[in-house]
Amino acid sequence: MTPALRRSLNRGVVDVWFSFTNDNRLKSAQKNYEEMLSQAEVLQYQQLKHVDNGWDYLVSRALLRTVLAEYCELSPQEIEFQVNDFGKPELSNSSVSSIIQFNTAHTSGLTVCVVTRDDAIGVDAECRAENPGILDVAEDYFSALELQALKSRDEAQQLDYFYRYWTLKEAYIKARGEGLSIPLHDFSVVLGDDGEFCEFVGPDAESWDFRLLGQNAEYTAGLSMNGHISALKFFHSVPLGAQSEQSAEDAFNQGPAPSGERRRHIG
Ligand SMILES: CC(C)(COP(=O)(O)OP(=O)(O)OC[C@H]1O[C@@H](n2cnc3c(N)ncnc32)[C@H](O)[C@@H]1OP(=O)(O)O)[C@@H](O)C(=O)NCCC(=O)NCCS
Secondary structure (H helix, E strand, O other): OOOOOOOOOOOOEEEEEEEEOOOHHHHHHHHHHHHHOOHHHHHHHHHHHOOOOHHHHHHHHHHHHHHHHHHOOOOHHHOOEEEOOOOOEEEOOOOOOOOEEEEEEEEOOEEEEEEEEOOOEEEEEEEOOOOOOHHHHHHHHOOHHHHHHHHOOOHHHHHHHHHHHHHHHHHHHHHHOOHHHOOHHHOEEEEOOOOOEEEEEOOOHHHOEEEEEOOOOOEEEEEEEOOOOOEEEEEEEOOOOOEEEEOOOOOOOOOOOOOOOOOOOOO
C-alpha cells in the first residue's frame, strides 16, 4: 500500500512555500531554528555566518524542515536528507520519501521551497537587480534561440525577460538534479507574446512543464517539473509561526524593500 501524506497533495499540484528572510517575526524563533539543524547544517551555518548570509541559510533550512514536516509523520528536527552526486537534496528517512519531491532556492531576502508528489521538480528565484551586462551574461548561458528572442524584445523589457529565461533554465537544471553537467546551450525555453512559458525545446520535451512565478513582485521565480503542472498553491510562511495561502498575483510580494537590503547580481 502507498504510504499516506499527512498533508494532502494531488499529483500535478505544486505547493509553493516562501518566507521573507528580513521578516522581523523570524528573529524570536532563531533558537528554535538552530535546534532543527543537523550536524552538517550547523557546520554550513557557522561558515556562512562569517560571510553575512548565515541568517538566510538558517531561515531557508527552517522553512524546508517545517514544510516537509507538514507532509511527513516527522518533526522538523527528525527530517533527514541525502544528496545526490550533484548536491540535490532528497528526503531519506520518511515513509513518504519515495512520494515527496521538493526543491529550494534562495535569493536576497526571499527563500522558496516547492513540494509536489512523484515528479522531479526544480525551482529558482532571483531578485531582479538592475544589471547593465545582461546581454553579455545571456551570450554565455542562453541558447541561440533564447538569445535571439531576448534581443528581439524592447530594451525596456530585456531585464524582466532575462530573469524569466534564467530562472526557467535554472529550474530545469535543478529538477534534473545533475548540475552544470547539463549543457545550458542544448535546451531552450520559449516564451509567448504574453511572456509566459510556451514551449520547451530539449530532450524528452513533451514530459516537461514550466511556470513563471511572482512576477508582480521584485522577484522572478521559475518552476520546472517532469510532469504536467495542473495547479499551483502559494503559502507565505513564518516557520513555526503564521502561515497564509496567497493568490498567484500576491506571491512573493511584500511591498517596498527595507532600506539597506542587498541585491545580488547575476553574472
Ligand atoms: C545548486 C545550483 C543548482 C544552484 O545554485 P544557486 O543558484 O547558488 O542556489 P539556489 O538558491 O538556486 O539553490 C540552492 C538550493 O538548491 C538545492 N540544490 C543544491 N544542489 C542542487 C542540484 N544539483 N540540483 C537541484 N537542487 C540543488 C539545495 O537545496 C540548495 O539549498 P542550500 O544552499 O540550502 O543547500 C548550482 O548547481 C548551480 O550553480 N547551478 C547553475 C547556475 C547557472 O549557471 N545557471 C544558469 C541558468 S541560465
